[in-house]
Amino acid sequence: MPEGPELHLASLYVNKMCAGVVFTGPVRKSEVSKNPDVPFTCEAYRITAASRGKEVKLTLTPMKSDDPKERVKAGQADQPMDIVIRFGMSGYFRFTTEDELPKHAHLRFYSKETPCRVLSFVDARRFGSWQPNGTWQSDRGPCVMFEYESFREKVVSHLSDRAFDKPICEVLLNQKYFNGIGNYLRAEILFRLNIPPFVPARTVLEGLESEDLSENKKPVKNETTDTKTSDGAKQKWVKGETGDLLRLCHTVPLEVVNLGGKGYDPQKTDYSDFKAWLQCYYVDGMKSIGDHNGRTMWFKGDPGPMAPKDSKSTKAKKRAKKDGHDYYTDKKKVARKRSESTSKKKVVKQETVTKTPKKEKKARTKEAGTKRRKAENSREVTAPQHEKGSTARRRKSSSAEPAAGPQRRSGRVTRQNSK
DNA sequence: CGTCCACGTCTAC
């Protein structure tokens, strides 16, 4: 879960759980972590957190003691220390008793209580990182959620930067300008405005003002814009009642923050609210394409002129193993379907089958297939299918669309826990 | 049991 909203919810979690808790001793790191040791130890200290885009900063504050000299002499900290943490693909915080330490708790802070409790930075994949005595990473821009004005100003005033030569969906992942936006947010944001993901970024952004003229408007209410969807006419995506693209880079993540703990709290691994909130990412019926960096872009409708187009585009393709495309979709509780219209261009191969789902060949991705394989081929799109279910993902191919798309349901739903 | 996929950076050729 780690995109801006989850990092912020993580900071709220730390502040809530650790309020009034006194921590003690050294900060401990797991044996396997390659991140730096945190040279901090103190008889009594407190922990608070703050977030900015995709980073969380923990502040360890020594409590006053009657005898500072003794403390310092003993190697105890007397000054606060900041630790800046990035979550990678799987990081999160948990506060548990010592005997319930989660697996992969790579950085730990011990409380002074008797049944000791521990604040842990948990990170299964270990892509996360931290820096003792750290500061917000210098090349990351202002937080899209909490430094909106400066975020907006920075983008608008740097449109000549070559970084904006790329498709808008790829630029949205550039943390120098969009600190906090990640793969699900870029899909949700572009979807709300019906902006084709592979349209040149500058084209979409130029003309936007540094001042958000939609400032005082009512809160974005979310209507499922559906009425408008299908018409082939592409409506003007520049700004709607909900505001322009930059404003949505601020409001959409805040919606996730407002979903509350559910979105984040690892304790209750209940992502049902979050999944119900998603309108595009991983949603059944939406299309997906690997972007030039191999990241899956979910969207609806026209991919836009800079779409990787099979051939060489990169990872997605490279990953491609042999022939075949693969598509996958998942379903989510809330049914949302909507196939696409306008899929002009590429026609995917189609399948005629009706009932049994058939799959196709597959493609490989970098992560998975890693290293050696590469091949050629394209990626493309996805289509709908399946129904119900709740969590699960599915892959399958589908025809590109129109005619008939109704259903073919396959036989499977997904279930995850075993019986 | 093997393959594919994952909410993200990093850095080396």
Add this chain to the structure above:
DNA sequence: TAGACCTGGACGG
């Protein structure tokens, strides 16, 4: 621009 870095869940055979 392509790997590297990792673990684990869902699927498929």
